[in-house]
Amino acid sequence: xxxxxxxxxxGLWAVAGAAWAVAPQAxxxxxxxxxxxTPPLTRLPAWAVPxxxxxxxxxxxxxxRYSGTATITVNLKRESSYLWLHxxxxxxxxxxxxxxxxxxxxxxxxxxxxxxxxxxGVARVDFAATLQPQRIxxxxxxxxxxxxxxxxxxxxxxxxxxxxxxxxxxxxxxLAFPCFDEPGFKAPLTLSLxxxxxxxxxANAAEASDKPAGKxxxxxxxxQTRPLPTYLYAWMVGPWDIVQGPTIPATPWRSTxxxxxxxxxxxxxxxLARALAMAPAIIEHEEAYYGFGYxxxxxxLAALPDFAAGAMENAGLITYRDFLxxxxxxxxxxxxxxxxxxxxxxxxxxxxxxxVTLEWWNDIxxxxxxxxxxxxxxxxxxxxxxxxxxxxxxGGEGAMQTDSxxxxxxxxxxxxxxxxxxxxxxxxxxxxGAAVIGMFENFVGPGVFQQGMRxxxxxxxxxxxxxxxxxxxxxxxxxxxxxxxxxxxSFLNQNGVPLVATxxxxxxxxxxxxxxxxxxxxxxxxxxxxxxxxxxxVCVRFPGGTQCQLLDTRSASxxxxxxQCPAWYMPNANADGYYRFExxxxxxxxxxKVVGQRDEAEQLAYVDSMDxxxxxxxxxxxxxxxxxxxxxPSPLRQIALAPLAxxxxxxxxxxxxxxxKAAVRDAVAKAYLPRLEQxxxxxxxxxxxxxxxxxxxxxxxxxxRFKVPQVRASLLQQAKVALKPGKNGLPDLMAANPDLLRTAxxxxxxxxxxPVVDELIAAIPRTTDPVERNAMLGALxxxxxxxxDVARDFALSPKVKVGEMAMILRGGRATAxxxxxxxxxxxxxxxxxxxxxxxxxxxxxxMLAAGGGCSAAExxxxxxxxxxxxxxxxxxxxxxxxxxxxxxLCSALKAHQNPASLAP
Numbered sequence: 001x002x003x004x005x006x007x008x009x010x011g012l013w014a015v016a017g018a019a020w021a022v023a024p025q026a027x028x029x030x031x032x033x034x035x036x037x038t039p040p041l042t043r044l045p046a047w048a049v050p051x052x053x054x055x056x057x058x059x060x061x062x063x064x065r066y067s068g069t070a071t072i073t074v075n076l077k078r079e080s081s082y083l084w085l086h087x088x089x090x091x092x093x094x095x096x097x098x099x100x101x102x103x104x105x106x107x108x109x110x111x112x113x114x115x116x117x118x119x120x121g122v123a124r125v126d127f128a129a130t131l132q133p134q135r136i137x138x139x140x141x142x143x144x145x146x147x148x149x150x151x152x153x154x155x156x157x158x159x160x161x162x163x164x165x166x167x168x169x170x171x172x173x174x175l176a177f178p179c180f181d182e183p184g185f186k187a188p189l190t191l192s193l194x195x196x197x198x199x200x201x202x203a204n205a206a207e208a209s210d211k212p213a214g215k216x217x218x219x220x221x222x223x224q225t226r227p228l229p230t231y232l233y234a235w236m237v238g239p240w241d242i243v244q245g246p247t248i249p250a251t252p253w254r255s256t257x258x259x260x261x262x263x264x265x266x267x268x269x270x271x272l273a274r275a276l277a278m279a280p281a282i283i284e285h286e287e288a289y290y291g292f293g294y295x296x297x298x299x300x301l302a303a304l305p306d307f308a309a310g311a312m313e314n315a316g317l318i319t320y321r322d323f324l325x326x327x328x329x330x331x332x333x334x335x336x337x338x339x340x341x342x343x344x345x346x347x348x349x350x351x352x353x354x355x356v357t358l359e360w361w362n363d364i365x366x367x368x369x370x371x372x373x374x375x376x377x378x379x380x381x382x383x384x385x386x387x388x389x390x391x392x393x394x395g396g397e398g399a400m401q402t403d404s405x406x407x408x409x410x411x412x413x414x415x416x417x418x419x420x421x422x423x424x425x426x427x428x429x430x431x432x433g434a435a436v437i438g439m440f441e442n443f444v445g446p447g448v449f450q451q452g453m454r455x456x457x458x459x460x461x462x463x464x465x466x467x468x469x470x471x472x473x474x475x476x477x478x479x480x481x482x483x484x485x486x487x488x489x490s491f492l493n494q495n496g497v498p499l500v501a502t503x504x505x506x507x508x509x510x511x512x513x514x515x516x517x518x519x520x521x522x523x524x525x526x527x528x529x530x531x532x533x534x535x536x537x538v539c540v541r542f543p544g545g546t547q548c549q550l551l552d553t554r555s556a557s558x559x560x561x562x563x564q565c566p567a568w569y570m571p572n573a574n575a576d577g578y579y580r581f582e583x584x585x586x587x588x589x590x591x592x593k594v595v596g597q598r599d600e601a602e603q604l605a606y607v608d609s610m611d612x613x614x615x616x617x618x619x620x621x622x623x624x625x626x627x628x629x630x631x632x633p634s635p636l637r638q639i640a641l642a643p644l645a646x647x648x649x650x651x652x653x654x655x656x657x658x659x660x661k662a663a664v665r666d667a668v669a670k671a672y673l674p675r676l677e678q679x680x681x682x683x684x685x686x687x688x689x690x691x692x693x694x695x696x697x698x699x700x701x702x703x704x705r706f707k708v709p710q711v712r713a714s715l716l717q718q719a720k721v722a723l724k725p726g727k728n729g730l731p732d733l734m735a736a737n738p739d740l741l742r743t744a745x746x747x748x749x750x751x752x753x754x755p756v757v758d759e760l761i762a763a764i765p766r767t768t769d770p771v772e773r774n775a776m777l778g779a780l781x782x783x784x785x786x787x788x789d790v791a792r793d794f795a796l797s798p799k800v801k802v803g804e805m806a807m808i809l810r811g812g813r814a815t816a817x818x819x820x821x822x823x824x825x826x827x828x829x830x831x832x833x834x835x836x837x838x839x840x841x842x843x844x845x846x847m848l849a850a851g852g853g854c855s856a857a858e859x860x861x862x863x864x865x866x867x868x869x870x871x872x873x874x875x876x877x878x879x880x881x882x883x884x885x886x887x888x889l890c891s892a893l894k895a896h897q898n899p900a901s902l903a904p
Contacts, residue, residue: 037124039117040084042417043182043360048083049075050180050187051135052224057177058194058217059237061155061162067143070177073187074136081130086174086181087111088121091143097127098137109140109178120418121174121181140178149838150308150802152176153235158265158305159768163238165304165319167312170361170421173230184359184464186227194219195237202242202263203235204228204316206298225315226295227462229357234314236302241269245276245301248283254293258283263302264326271326275339276301282344285378290351291454292461301325301343306801308841311342313349313371320346321803323770330738333689334696335771337386341375348374356460361421363466365411365492368425369433373441376434385690390638393575393601396435397608399427400497400580404521404615405889406528407881408495411436412467419874423843428495435578436491442576443537443548444478452477467492487535487552491578497521498534498579499612500551502571504587511563514540517555521580524617525892534579541573541602542566548573568594575605580612600636607631607642614646615893621650622901625667632671637694640675641701644668648705650902652814653854653894660902668706672698681714682737696739703747704782712747715740719748723759730763733772741772745779749787757787765799777804781811788812789825796832805836806848813852823849823858827865834873843875846883853883854890862887 050072057068076083087109095107108126112118125138146155146164152175155164166176174181193201194213205223213219225233245260260279262272279301283294296316303325311320324342327335352374353367372395380388402408409428415421441449452474460469471488478484499521506512520532535552543566549558560566568590571581583591595606610627613619628643647668655661676698679691703711718736722744726732736744748756760776767773777800780791788811794800795808812818826833826849833845850862866880 037082037084037113039113039120039122039124041116041120041122042415044084044086044122044180044185047076047078047080048085048180049077050185051075052187053179053189053230053233055177055189056192056194057153057235059153059164060196061146061164061199061238062196063146064155065143065145066153066164068141068177070138070140070142070179072138072140072179074138076131076136077133079130079132080127082124082126084122084124085138085178086121086171087123087142087178088118088174089144089147090175090178092140092178093143094139094141095125096139097125097131098139099131100134100136107138121171123178138178142178144176147172147175148802149836150306151838156304156306156801159267161239161266163236163240163265163305165236165238165302166234166314167308167319168233168314169231169309169312170364170425171231171418173233179230181230183229183231183357183361186229186357186462186464188224188227189233190222190224191233191235192219192221193235193237199238200240200242201235201237202240202261202300202302202317204233204296204314223297228315228354232313232315232354232357234312234317234319236263236317236319239266240264240302241266243269243272243276245272246280248280248294248299251284251287251293253287253291256297258294259298261298261300262325263300264322265303265305268303268322268326271328272301272303274327274331274336275325275343278340278343279347281382282340282347282378285381286344286348286351286374289374289377289450289453290457292351292355292457294350295355295462296350299347306803308803311346313346313353313367315350315354318343318346321770323774326770328771330734331771332696332739333692334739337383340383341379344378345371345375348378351457355462356457357464359464359466361415361424362412364424365429365433366465366467366470368429369411369437372430372434373437376438387600387636387638389574389601390604390636392434392438393604394638394642395427395431396438396575396578397604399430399432399435400521400578400608400612402427402882403432403495403497404523404526405882405885406495406526407878407885409878410493410495412492417874419843419877422841423875423878432578436488439491439537439576439578440474440488442539442574443550444474444480444484448478449474483535483550483552487537487550490534490552494532494534496528496532498536499582500536500538500571500579501582501584502540502569502587503584504566504569506565512560512565514558514560514569515555516549516551516558518551518579519554521612521616523612523615523889523893524896525889536579537577538571538579539573539576541570541599543568546573570598570602570605572602572605574599575601581605581609582613583609596630596634600639603631603634603639604642607639610643611646614897615889617893617896620897620901621654621664621899624650625664628667629671632675637690637697640672640694641697644701644705648701650897651706653890654897654899655902656899660899663902665706665708669702669708669710672702673708673710676702676711681718681740683739692739696743699740700743703743704750712751715744715747716751719744719756723748723756730766731759731776733775738771742775742778745775746782749779749782750784753784754787754790757783757791761791761794764794773804774807777807778811780808783812784818785821788818788821792822792825792829796829796836802836809833809848810851816855819850819853819858823861841875842873843879845873845876846879850883850887853887854894855887856891859884859887859891 052073054071059066092109095109097105097107105128110124113124151172153166173179191203201220203222204225208223209221211219241264243262248258262276300317302319303322307321348371352370358366376388376392411433456473471485475485499519501517503515519530522528538551539548624646634640651664655664679695702708703715722733722736723731764776783791795805812822870877
């Protein structure tokens with residue numbers, strides 16, 4: 001880039017010609033702008049649109065700062081003497097503006113137009129005079145610190161080596177360089193990185209050149225990307241291992257092969273082989289579904305040494321937490337399945353998110369819900385034995401727990417500030433969104449839905465879309481009109497879970513009918529309005545088949561096929577619907593007799609209906625324990641264990657005396673311990689993965705949650721072996737069954753206290769394997785009393801990665817005494833927690849501090865503590881409201897349920 005002095009730039013203003021129209025007060029344009037322009041704190045105006053970025057950075061991860069230039073081509077659509085963009089914590093030393101005629105002028109970068117703008121990262125560029133509509137180029141010279149909270153362009157020191165990498169989503173690109181940091185502004189990026197000779201660099205696009213750049217330096221330039229929003233820009237610098245994976249061959253939708261590579265920290269490249277081998281089948285299945293070839297040329301999968309998210313779908317360069325890509329010979333079936341599913345999710349984004357991008361953050365579900373839905377679809381196709389359909393049902397039912405809150409987000413929650421953007425990445429967006437998509441897919445038929453999705457991708461490829469575009473595409477493919485669209489949108493634009501009450505009436509002479517009535521499901525103690533309405537696609541299974549009907553009024557009737565009076569019915573066929581059901585007592589009794597023979601997903605829906613009734617106060621603990629005994633023998637892990645979430649609540653909150661807790665513990669042990677003892681505590685050669693997963697789930701539930709003595713004794717034996725020093729002086733963790741390692745260490749922490757806590761704290765800084773670190777960190781979350789505070793202090797130290805802190809801090813809340821200890825520690829360390837996690841984790845702070853609370857006193861103290869801080873941290877208000885409401889509801893249920901029902 002050609003640089004000229006500020007004086008020379010100023011001298012050009014007078015000869016710029018028609019491109020510049022100088023206002024009468026142009027002698028002091030910056031002052032005039034400052035007085036009249038209000039910073040757009042939520043969304044930038046649409047009259048300045050970026051068309052391309054040229055970014056050149058000089059980066060040495062061993063240093064604390066980097067430098068660079070950013071040139072942005074902007075379509076200025078109206079007359080103005082300034083424009084708004086994003087930048088935060090950047091030191092901009094120079095700005096120039098090149099007009100449409102090629103004349104260069106000085107600009108001014110204003111990062112502190114107001115305090116609120118500075119906090120939000122909204123900056124202003126002032127021109128020298130009023131500029132007519134035209135295409136201009138903004139050029140910035142700047143430096144910035146590597147971020148310390150895993151946002152923007154950040155730095156991690158791992159095993160003695162420094163690495164720099166990016167995480168831009170949702171609004172952290174502004175921390176890395178000046179930009180228009182919104183999803184609606186898609187523009188291609190041309191990137192060059194000047195880095196130390198010994199380092200390597202990767203980015204979204206393929207490397208175009210590698211040239212010397214002075215002693216000890218080289219400049220790597222990358223090909224221009226396709227149009228992308230800034231949240232998908234990505235690059236990495238450091239002594240990375242770069243390994244070649246398989247090549248994905250050409251397909252009917254893509255004429256050229258796609259090379260797959262893996263990137264990991266030094267020495268860890270070989271551990272990526274299994275994860276890389278999964279990629280071709282996933283990409284090919286997703287291409288075939290959308291009928292649209294993978295469009296980003298190459299596919300890099302990078303295992304990062306520290307990361308705030310699980311993974312990130314950057315176009316062509318997908319980043320992951322290291323343990324979600326690195327698999328060794330001891331990898332558990334759970335790890336392998338997690339790696340596959342996270343890959344399937346992130347690769348699905350290459351279509352929904354990267355190829356077609358949301359216009360604005362209220363539609364983040366178009367990215368995340370569709371990636372979750374596609375992940376489940378791909379898992380079911382490639383690995384049918386994994387029972388992805390049950391994971392789909394469990395995910396939707398999990399979202400219903402949050403969605404039962406009055407304070408729950410909508411799927412399309414209006415965005416009023418950055419806090420709403422940051423808190424949009426939750427179970428409502430992901431799991432509820434995926435469940436709603438699946439419900440309407442089932443209603444119109446999978447083939448028809450696929451036609452709509454293909455049309456949607458094709459129509460908006462490399463551009464943006466919103467919810468109307470998606471719903472219109474599905475409705476058109478299905479031949480549906482306004483009622484269908486309104487039904488779909490009723491789940492997007494309001495929160496809550498529909499409750500469909502059903503009653504079979506076999507008395508009419510013209511045939512039996514099923515009476516349907518809808519309301520909003522509300523748990524005991526809720527202040528919500530039960531009279532809300534949705535357009536619910538109700539599908540009911542009868543012995544003779546399934547019938548579907550759109551319930552978009554308060555009540556309706558469904559005539560049974562042939563007018564026959566069925567012996568039983570299931571109100572949510574295949575559990576495809578995102579709704580709960582309440583059956584007339586005789587109808588429920590009829591279903592209960594056959595539920596064990598019903599479809600697996602429907603059994604989960606039945607369990608959820610019982611759980612929902614319990615949380616409404618309509619059934620008691622005795623009925624939940626009876627349901628547990630009925631389902632525990634199921635050969636399927638997901639069904640056998642489904643009642644344990646509510647049984648766990650009963651154990652933690654309803655059982656108040658030692659005798660009552662013992663009664664619950666004994667009931668659980670009687671139902672499940674024989675199965676665990678049959679499986680044993682060690683892997684067996686050739687045993688099915690489901691047996692391994694069942695062993696792990698049972699050992700965790702019985703040993704940690706319900707404190708069954710026999711199970712704890714067996715786990716302690718494994719922990720004793722694992723904690724003995726190995727050849728390197730560290731605990732020999734792999735001496736234990738890797739499937740039970742974390743659980744065994746957790747029991748050891750609970751039983752052994754200080755000596756075990758001290759040993760783990762000493763070992764973690766010397767351990768680089770992410771799976772072993774996770775096991776030890778997770779175990780520390782089970783420390784109690786004074787040792788819990790020691791573990792939490794350790795979590796705030798540099799010896800624990802930023803992305804690992806929550807593994808320790810989320811523990812210690814099973815009892816009121818533990819929650820009091822956690823609360824006192826959190827209140828005394830609040831500023832340190834915020835400083836290390838960054839303000840963008842604000843929405844989760846109240847849950848971190850008080851989640852699991854179940855008393856009026858706990859609700860009052862979380863409200864009193866966080867209320868004065870609401871203006872300080874984005875997202876805090878929603879986090880506080882939801883945490884407070886959850887505690888109030890738990891307290892109401894605890895007061896209602898009678899622990900006398902737990903008598904042996």
